[in-house]
Amino acid sequence: MPQKIFVFDLYNTLLEITSPAMPFMKLYGLYQRYTPISNREFRQMVMTKPYESIIQPLVDEIMVDLTPVQNGLDTELASVKLYPETVEVLSQLSLNYPLYLVSNLASPYKKPVFDLGIAQFFQKIFFSSDVGHVKPQSEIFNLVPRNADDEVVMVGDSFNADIKGAQGMGWNYWWVQRKENNDQAKRMINSLKELI
Helix, strand or coil: CCCEEEEECCECCCEEECCCCCHHHHHHHHHHHHCCCCHHHHHHHHHHCCHHHHHHHHHHCCCCCCHHHHHHHHHHHHCEEECCCHHHHHHHHHHHCCEEEEECCCHHHHHHHHHCCCHHHCCEEEEHHHHCCCCCCHHHHCCCCCCCCCEEEEEECCHHHHHHHHHHHCCEEEEECCCCCCEHHHCEECCHHHHC
16 A cells, blocks of 8 residues: 655754854865865765764874864754754654655764654664765665655755755655745745644
8 A cells, every 4th residue: 555755854954053163164174185176076975974984084194183173063063953843743744654864964963863862753764974875866765665656755955955856756845945935836845844
């Protein structure tokens, strides 16, 4: 029997960084001293490899002081907060539908999912830094277990990663734009409560 499946993005959808410190911009600047790398290549590396393996050549080969990067990371991670409706919405939806989490992120940003207690609502969690693929690549979406006749609904804030990715998979979607007015024609919502 066909079922409805919800696939959630994480940052700026379920939770937010309230004190941005841009640690990866600092890391990129340091990395440029080690090896010339484009911003795009650096971003891809950060999103698909463990953080420890990214910083290892900086620490071991050129002995860079990563204290400013670590301080920025600590600041950002300490400032991560759930949106007010996140737990209520995930709790209600998980009673009736399978929920999955698919997120593009650098590996240190996984921790708040567990610290803030929302991992319990998901059947499975797929982080780009664990699986080596990033949204909108079909490879990361194809990890979500489903049958051909299931209705899959992507919920996320990024048009390129989440919405285009969902369209490429033939999935439905809700585009979370918290500071915009709702627009049903664009399937745009400004609160997760509208999913209920």
